[in-house]
Amino acid sequence: MSNIASNVSMPSTEASADNKATDHAVGNRSDHVVEVRRLSKSFDEVEVLRDIDLEVSSGDVVTILGSSGSGKSTLLRCINWLEKPDRGTIHISGQRIGIDENSRKPMSQKALAKMRAKTAMVFQSFNLWPHLTVLNNVTEAPIHVQGKKREEAEALALSFLEKVGMAHKRDAYPFTLSGGQKQRVAIARALAMQPEVILFDEPTSALDPELVGEVLGVIKSLSAEGYTMVIVTHEMDFARAVSDQVVFLEKGLLIEKADPETFFTQPKTDRVKRFLEKQH
Amino acid sequence: MTNWDIVWDSRDLLWQGFLNTLSLFSVAIALAFLLGCLIVYRLEDPKTRWRLPLRSFIDIMRMLPFLVLVYLLYYGLPSAGIRLEAWWAGLIGLTFYHGAYFAEILRGCRVTLSNGQIEAAYAHGFTPSRMFIRLILPQLMIQARPLIGNQLVYALKDTAFLFIITVKDLTWAANSISATYFVPTEAFVAVIGFYWLISLVMEMAIRYAGRFGHKRGFDHV
Ligand SMILES: Nc1ncnc2c1ncn2[C@@H]1O[C@H](COP(=O)(O)OP(=O)(O)OP(=O)(O)O)[C@@H](O)[C@H]1O
Ligand SMILES: [Mg+2]
Numbered sequence: 001m002s003n004i005a006s007n008v009s010m011p012s013t014e015a016s017a018d019n020k021a022t023d024h025a026v027g028n029r030s031d032h033v034v035e036v037r038r039l040s041k042s043f044d045e046v047e048v049l050r051d052i053d054l055e056v057s058s059g060d061v062v063t064i065l066g067s068s069g070s071g072k073s074t075l076l077r078c079i080n081w082l083e084k085p086d087r088g089t090i091h092i093s094g095q096r097i098g099i100d101e102n103s104r105k106p107m108s109q110k111a112l113a114k115m116r117a118k119t120a121m122v123f124q125s126f127n128l129w130p131h132l133t134v135l136n137n138v139t140e141a142p143i144h145v146q147g148k149k150r151e152e153a154e155a156l157a158l159s160f161l162e163k164v165g166m167a168h169k170r171d172a173y174p175f176t177l178s179g180g181q182k183q184r185v186a187i188a189r190a191l192a193m194q195p196e197v198i199l200f201d202e203p204t205s206a207l208d209p210e211l212v213g214e215v216l217g218v219i220k221s222l223s224a225e226g227y228t229m230v231i232v233t234h235e236m237d238f239a240r241a242v243s244d245q246v247v248f249l250e251k252g253l254l255i256e257k258a259d260p261e262t263f264f265t266q267p268k269t270d271r272v273k274r275f276l277e278k279q280h
Numbered sequence: 281m282t283n284w285d286i287v288w289d290s291r292d293l294l295w296q297g298f299l300n301t302l303s304l305f306s307v308a309i310a311l312a313f314l315l316g317c318l319i320v321y322r323l324e325d326p327k328t329r330w331r332l333p334l335r336s337f338i339d340i341m342r343m344l345p346f347l348v349l350v351y352l353l354y355y356g357l358p359s360a361g362i363r364l365e366a367w368w369a370g371l372i373g374l375t376f377y378h379g380a381y382f383a384e385i386l387r388g389c390r391v392t393l394s395n396g397q398i399e400a401a402y403a404h405g406f407t408p409s410r411m412f413i414r415l416i417l418p419q420l421m422i423q424a425r426p427l428i429g430n431q432l433v434y435a436l437k438d439t440a441f442l443f444i445i446t447v448k449d450l451t452w453a454a455n456s457i458s459a460t461y462f463v464p465t466e467a468f469v470a471v472i473g474f475y476w477l478i479s480l481v482m483e484m485a486i487r488y489a490g491r492f493g494h495k496r497g498f499d500h501v
Contacts (some may be wrong), residue, residue, distance in 0.1 A: 196311025
């Protein structure tokens with residue numbers, strides 16, 4: 001375990017030293033892993049997100065709630081620039097993603113890839129790479145994106161597969177796994193990037209009810225270990241248990257932002273009250 | 281002396297023809313496959329300016345009979361001041377012709393890959409080129425393997441046309457033995473043996489690749 005921890009901390013301390021240097025230039029953002037400012041996004045003239053502000057501190061779990069179509073996925077996908085926002089800024093550990101700060105132009109593919117590698121994402125439909133074994137799914141990006149040596153990447157991958165309870169399937173191919181198993185491998189794949197934040201987009205929505213628990217259990221254990229996570233979910237009990245902060249989206253507006261106790265017991269808006277009543 | 285003895289005595293000629301066919305074929309399909317991959321990679325970018333030229337290239341190659349292309353390269357180009365040796369005309373013809381087919385095959389498989397795993401690659405820091413090489417291309421090759429196998433057989437058969445532009449390939453060897461000694465059946469049967477040998481090796485390679493795909497659950501092609 002201590003072995004893993006030292007592996008984990010080595011690259012990230014280097015990274016944060018880097019960030020400190022840039023933080024002076026852009027103002028002090030060192031305490032926010034993710035900072036979203038006045039983010040807006042339209043699809044075909046329809047505004048899906050409007051003036052969203054969101055900040056995620058290191059070690060925090062932020063859950064995004066809201067009814068279907070309210071823009072939760074779009075917000076999450078803007079954070080790692082899978083969707084390009086129309087307006088607003090997003091910083092990951094103090095560094096702007098998507099737009100080059102100097103030239104004000106879109107980042108090069110290479111620079112963008114480098115920024116994205118600071119984040120990782122877990123998708124509703126798992127999105128494992130079907131031609132690779134479980135182990136190689138987890139080592140693929142560390143080796144071919146981060147340039148790690150194979151032995152190092154495999155040791156790291158196995159430790160994360162262990163953590164999600166999938167080490168025994170290291171040589172299996174994704175099509176032989178259950179949904180819950182696939183999602184746990186996808187989580188190990190995300191962890192193996194040693195990202196500064198992990199983004200989850202409804203990680204249990206594609207799972208049979210009896211498989212939801214195993215995946216939520218893994219995510220809970222990650223929050224206990226201090227991982228920084230942004231989670232879109234429809235699982236209210238889980239959100240309440242795991243979050244440091246809950247935000248609620250409604251038609252592209254962020255209408256409520258609170259700690260989970262306040263959010264679930266004394267919501268400020270009628271909209272959230274109605275939303276919570278419908279859940280039970 | 282039987283007809284077979286005559287063919288046996290001409291074995292050097294056949295062997296030469298075999299080596300010519302084999303070298304031309306293997307270099308050409310390697311280049312054609314590379315060309316196909318490059319085209320598909322270029323078409324990955326939805327906004328690329330290459331789209332129209334590349335699509336037109338593929339369509340033109342697909343409507344052109346191979347022999348006509350080779351005639352154009354060998355007999356047509358000199359009037360534009362470009363004189364190619366037969367072997368090179370053959371190589372270029374095979375490469376472009378089958379490159380276009382490979383591009384079309386890979387393109388067809390590309391649209392069946394889920395967008396989600398591509399997004400997963402971007403989300404984990406892949407650049408488009410690295411993602412293509414590491415994640416898309418291997419899957420295209422696994423998925424397209426039966427079609428690639430067919431295309432290889434077509435390419436092999438197309439090499440036989442090249443004797444018309446004086447490439448000294450297997451078919452040329454058979455033709456010249458049969459013309460010199462008038463043993464057409466034996467000469468061409470011998471040559472069929474050689475073609476069959478090459479096809480057999482390819483067949484085995486494709487079947488091996490099939491097991492590779494089967495293990496990964498790629499059986500739905
Ligand atoms: N690529 C796209 N092109 C056009 N419209 C889109 C696109 N992606 C999302 N939208 C629209 O944007 C709105 C917000 O979508 P989004 O997926 O962010 O919602 P969501 O809150 O994640 O919903 P759900 O809970 O159903 O996943 C929806 O109206 C959706 O139809
Ligand atoms: Mg969604």
